[in-house]
Amino acid sequence: MSDPGPVIVLTGTPGTGKSTHAQLLVNESPIPLRHINVGDWVKEKGLYEEFNEEWQSYTVDEDRLLDELEPIVSKGGVILDWHTCEVFPERWPDLVVVFRCDHTQLWERLEKRGYHLKKIQENNEAEIMQVVLEEARSSYPAEIVVELKSESTEDLEANVARIVEWINAWRKDRVAES
Ligand SMILES: Nc1ncnc2c1ncn2[C@@H]1O[C@H](COP(=O)(O)OP(=O)(O)O)[C@@H](O)[C@H]1O
Numbered sequence: 001m002s003d004p005g006p007v008i009v010l011t012g013t014p015g016t017g018k019s020t021h022a023q024l025l026v027n028e029s030p031i032p033l034r035h036i037n038v039g040d041w042v043k044e045k046g047l048y049e050e051f052n053e054e055w056q057s058y059t060v061d062e063d064r065l066l067d068e069l070e071p072i073v074s075k076g077g078v079i080l081d082w083h084t085c086e087v088f089p090e091r092w093p094d095l096v097v098v099f100r101c102d103h104t105q106l107w108e109r110l111e112k113r114g115y116h117l118k119k120i121q122e123n124n125e126a127e128i129m130q131v132v133l134e135e136a137r138s139s140y141p142a143e144i145v146v147e148l149k150s151e152s153t154e155d156l157e158a159n160v161a162r163i164v165e166w167i168n169a170w171r172k173d174r175v176a177e178s
Pocket residue numbers: 012013014015016017018019020021109149150151152153155156
């Protein structure tokens with residue numbers, strides 16, 4: 001039986017742990033999942049209009065990005081890892097996970113990453129104001145949006161185990177429906 005797998009969006013303020021979770025999930029998932037770090041993709045494939053020096057970030061060409069992702073997402077079995085999620089069409093994800101982190105810890109993580117002060121402040125404020133969570137909640141049905149804490153190794157392990165459980169349940173539902 002072909003088992004395409006779900007489309008899982010991992011989102012959250014930069015530094016909350018999206019890529020770390022995605023890598024573990026790829027290893028532990030009962031079905032193959034392709035991890036797409038959307039930010040890296042944008043850079044590698046030049047899917048941006050300009051680089052904003054002041055904010056040290058790219059202005060993404062969203063139409064081109066969606067065109068590139070569509071054929072991959074339509075096959076299923078994908079993790080989309082990005083700090084924003086509202087650009088993805090509502091029909092795409094089966095699950096949207098929003099990672100959250102205490103702002104003091106987040107500040108340290110972003111400092112370690114070498115972000116300049118303005119960018120750390122901007123992201124820290126966004127985390128406190130739960131911008132990404134609100135974005136996810138206003139873009140997707142409540143039942144597919146999950147908020148998970150990502151502040152420790154225990155959180156990391158528990159979160160991955162929980163998503164793996166969700167994948168197993170999702171597969172069972174699909175078999176029952178077919
Ligand atoms: N749950 C966690 N516990 C401890 N450290 C974490 C956790 N999640 C992320 N980190 C650390 O925080 C940093 C940023 O994580 P990363 O996965 O790159 O974030 P993102 O992909 O959201 O930008 C990394 O050094 C990572 O090891």
